[in-house]
Amino acid sequence: MAHTYFLTPGPSELFHTVPGHIKTALKENICAISHRSKAFQQIVAHTLTQLRELFQLPQDYHIAFTASATEVWERTIQNMSEETTLHLVNGSFSKKFYDFSKQLQRKAEKWEVPLGQGFDLQQIPDFQSPELLCITHNETSTGVAMPLADIYALRKQFPDALLIVDAVSSAPYPAIDFTQIDSLFFSVQKCFGLPAGLGVWIFNERCLSKAEQLLSKGKSIGTYHTLPSLASAIRKNETPETPNMLGIYLLGKVAEDMNRRGIKALRQETDSKAAIVYHNLQKHPDKFSLFVENPAHRSATVIVANVLNRPAADFISFCKEHHIVVGSGYGNLKDKQIRIANFPTHSKEVFQQLSDLMAQW
Numbered sequence: 554m555a556h557t558y559f560l561t562p563g564p565s566e567l568f569h570t571v572p573g574h575i576k577t578a579l580k581e582n583i584c585a586i587s588h589r590s591k592a593f594q595q596i597v598a599h600t601l602t603q604l605r606e607l608f609q610l611p612q613d614y615h616i617a618f619t620a621s622a623t624e625v626w627e628r629t630i631q632n633m634s635e636e637t638t639l640h641l642v643n644g645s646f647s648k649k650f651y652d653f654s655k656q657l658q659r660k661a662e663k664w665e666v667p668l669g670q671g672f673d674l675q676q677i678p679d680f681q682s683p684e685l686l687c688i689t690h691n692e693t694s695t696g697v698a699m700p701l702a703d704i705y706a707l708r709k710q711f712p713d714a715l716l717i718v719d720a721v722s723s724a725p726y727p728a729i730d731f732t733q734i735d736s737l738f739f740s741v742q743k744c745f746g747l748p749a750g751l752g753v754w755i756f757n758e759r760c761l762s763k764a765e766q767l768l769s770k771g772k773s774i775g776t777y778h779t780l781p782s783l784a785s786a787i788r789k790n791e792t793p794e795t796p797n798m799l800g801i802y803l804l805g806k807v808a809e810d811m812n813r814r815g816i817k818a819l820r821q822e823t824d825s826k827a828a829i830v831y832h833n834l835q836k837h838p839d840k841f842s843l844f845v846e847n848p849a850h851r852s853a854t855v856i857v858a859n860v861l862n863r864p865a866a867d868f869i870s871f872c873k874e875h876h877i878v879v880g881s882g883y884g885n886l887k888d889k890q891i892r893i894a895n896f897p898t899h900s901k902e903v904f905q906q907l908s909d910l911m912a913q914w
């Protein structure tokens with residue numbers, strides 16, 4: 554049977570080295586060892602070292618492992634805010650982060666713009682400085698990405714807020730200057746091309762002291778995955794719970810593969826593949842139109858197009874017959890749009906094949 558290739562925005566096609574790494578993991582029996590053993594601590598240490606290199610992470614930033622990014626939304630609100638959070642909302646994922654804050658009974662505010670749009674900082678409404686400013690770098694539901702310069706400008710506007718970046722469907726693509734943000738997180742089934750079930754949470758000392766301050770005031774900051782518990786465990790290359798050991802192992806291996814290739818090359822490849830996809834969509838104005846009108850807000854890693862005149866499902870089935878799985882639109886836009894992932898594992902060749910399919914359909 555021909556291999557079916559996934560261009561869906563997560564889960565997606567596995568990073569090309571993952572099957573080999575899984576075989577090695579089984580051969581070395583790493584799923585059977587104790588999560589408190591020296592051997593596993595070495596695996597954690599290796600993964601941390603590779604991630605630090607990949608992200609060019611400053612020394613005073615911590616890395617912790619969680620169940621996935623959805624957990625980090627909740628933990629961020631629990632550990633870093635007592636009352637107020639502000640969310641930039643422009644799609645389903647950023648909206649859920651905001652909803653979590655309301656459910657946790659914070660005074661959550663949002664700056665919301667229509668789907669398919671980014672944020673124009675000239676038009677920022679008048680907000681009180683919040684404890685937490687929550688930004689979704691890449692809104693996976695709509696294919697809108699925020700320019701890094703805008704994130705840094707918001708930092709200047711809200712210097713007292715902890716600045717939190719959901720980079721789930723873009724990391725490690727954006728060349729983030731960590732000194733301008735306090736926390737960033739992602740799940741591994743997006744750009745890292747790994748099996749789902751692991752989140753990575755990066756945070757600095759400011760975040761940690763906020764959690765400790767809340768704790769000393771007698772506030773609840775959650776249970777096993779509090780920032781202080783995660784930070785003290787990871788200092789020993791451990792986790793509070795029995796973690797997704799295979800996931801942590803594979804993440805270290807893939808991050809190492811990415812470092813070997815070089816993050817710069819990886820970013821350039823992402824840009825050039827995105828240009829191919831956007832260009833090809835625009836070659837067929839009778840079939841497709843780009844959802845994100847402002848070129849500065851178009852995502853390089855999740856590309857969203859309206860499908861014109863025919864149901865989006867027709868194009869998706871057509872591609873499937875040719876063994877390529879394209880993502881459908883998100884939520885209400887399911888019938889009208891396609892979403893195409895452009896993650897590091899996705900090859901230039903598959904996008905050329907996709908371009909032929911766009912022409913033939």
Ligand SMILES: *Cc1c(COP(=O)(O)O)cnc(C)c1O
Nearest residue numbers: 621622623646691693721722740
């Ligand atoms: C996928 C995604 C999430 C949720 O990730 P899970 O692994 O399902 O927890 C959060 N934010 C964004 C932007 C995403 O794309």
